[in-house]
Amino acid sequence: MLDRLLRTETAVATYSGVVKRWECDRNNHWNVQFYVRAFQMASEILATAATGENPGSESTGFRHYRFHGELFCPETMRVLSARIAEGPYAGWVLHRMLKGKDDRLSATAIEMPAYPVADLPACTAEELQPALPRGLPATPHELVAVPRDPQGAALPTAMVGVVRPSDVDHRNCLQWNALASLCSGASHSFLNQIGLTADWINESNCNRMAVEMSFTLHGGCGVGDSLDVQSWVSDLGSRHFTTRHQIVNTQTGAPCATLEQLLLVIDLEKRKPVTVPEFLRDAARAYGLGEPE
Amino acid sequence: MSAETVTHHAFVPAWEIDANDHWNTAFYVRAFQQASERFAQGVPGPQPAAPPEVFHVRFFRELRLLETLSIGSVRLSEARAPYGVAHIIREGSSGRVAASALELRGDGLGPDPQGSDAEAYAPRSLPPGPHGVSDTGAALAEGRATVTHAGILRPEDFDGTGKLLMSALHMRVSDGNGHLWQFVGVSSDAFYGRGLGRAIVELKITRQGNAAPGTPVRQVSWFREIGRKSIEIRHQLEDLRTGAALSSISTITLILDMAARKSTELPPDLAEALRAAGA
Secondary structure, X not given: OHHHOOEEOOEEEEEEEEXXXXXXXXXXXXXXXXXXXXXXXXXXXXXXXXXXXXXXXXXXXXXXXXXXXXXXXXXXXXXXXXXXXXXXXXXOEEEEEEEXXXXXEEEEEEEEEOOOOOOOOEOOHHHHHHHOOOOOOOOOXXXXXXXXXXXXXXXXXXXXEEOOHHHEOOOOOEOHHHHHHHHHHHHHHHHHHOOOOHHHHHHHOEEEEEEEEEEEEOOOOOOOOEEEEEEEEEEEOOOEXXXXXEEEEOOOOOEEEEEEEEEEEEEOOOOEEEOOOHHHHHHHHHOOOOOOO | OOOOEEXXXXXXXXXXXXXXXXXXXXXXXXXXXXXXXXXXXXXXXXXXXXXXXXXXXXXXXXXXXXXXXXXXXXXXXXXXXXXXXXXXXXXXXXXXXXXXXXXXXXXXXXXXXXXXXXXXXXXOOOOOOOOOOOOHHHHHHOOOOEEEXXXXXXXXXXXXXXXXXXXXXXXXXXXXXXXXXXXXXXXXXHHHOOOEEXXXXXXXXXXXXXXXXXXXXXEEEEEEEEOOOEEEEEEEEEEOOOOOEEEEEEEEEEEEEOOOOEEOOOOHHXXXXXXXXXX
């Protein structure tokens, strides 16, 4: 089946498309859920080729992403996929999203495949290098107890909605891009709570930017289920902070997915990261990183 | 003579606009399919939600943000055979015709002696009737075509009876067009950067087969005819597992001088690049 796709010596072109205007953010960038969709379609093509059946969203249970260059409307992009042959991620799959006529690197993902990969070409070390985890470990998330605030109260939960038929794949499993979209709502809500408000963005001319992200799919929901997202700050550095989002089935409490994203605070004029502001440090301590000092 | 029946109303929302501020052609196709299914409800006899087998579309006027539109549908005479019904999109504000689609119907509703000749909407550059299936394997091997899209068909690409939506088939053209131009070495910058534009003026979609949600697909695309001021592009969507064709799409694209907002000749170097790729 993969013979019907374009190939290079070290990869198969498993997705290609264009950035459509209705898939862009207000800043004309391709919304993150569509990167997630493209990588997931690439994954399902590999899984179908290897097994003869498309397992849908369950082609992988864990994927780690890095973002290198934004995609703007109406840029073209394609995904090249390969087997990782050596190192700690041997047996995993590398997806590289390349944009435009020059194949500039836009994003990467490595996934733990739920399908055989022996027939895939192996990537080179140079191709893998930009995809390697930097600030977020590439390890499937375990469910953890949600931290409490300094007064011992539960952190707020975002009620992100009910799973619709259009959110699931052909096997009634939540699509990865739908998951990303739901998490996006929760993430915006949480960041607003910790002070990254629209007013602050306008006044400071700074904004956050996700540069690394990891997703674990636990299952646990289908059409008609209501979902809640528990969010907290899970790590804090001088120029980055990490948020963690645990998606659970409202009715059953079953875990559905976990997302972590590593964010930089960017000076929008200089397009460079700045030190994480003090108010965010205080908020991080109140929202997940223990007692305020 | 048959009279037109109103079969669809819609408007152009902000989230369906292209990079050039126009309603994307996939949404015209979606509107035509809505009209087709609504029209079936008014036809005596069995009323299957019959998806169109062929849409032969012509574009006359771009629909822009917030414009309203309605579709009038009418039976066709033998003059438009094999097509049985025409659907005509009119601007709500002016009543001017924006686009038309002649339809070869899945329910077998053919020409009607009392039907309209619909002369104004007759095929112009593409022959009437369904496309044949192309041997894309040979075209790829000879370097005359390339794979312009790979992806997965999702549940939302299908109607309530499990048939692929025409708009879902056509959406892959949006995904693939830029890749086809890159394949022949003509980048967006090389084209738009010299003040040129492109507009689809005629389009034919032929349904070749069906598939199920979750099916992996590829689209193979190639330049077919290079005219003085227009080009024909072909796209064939295929089941990636079996190679079976799911749809064939032809587009006639007019070359525009964006400053003058008029059609213009394809510059010789670009025409040469397209011909070198086997067009």
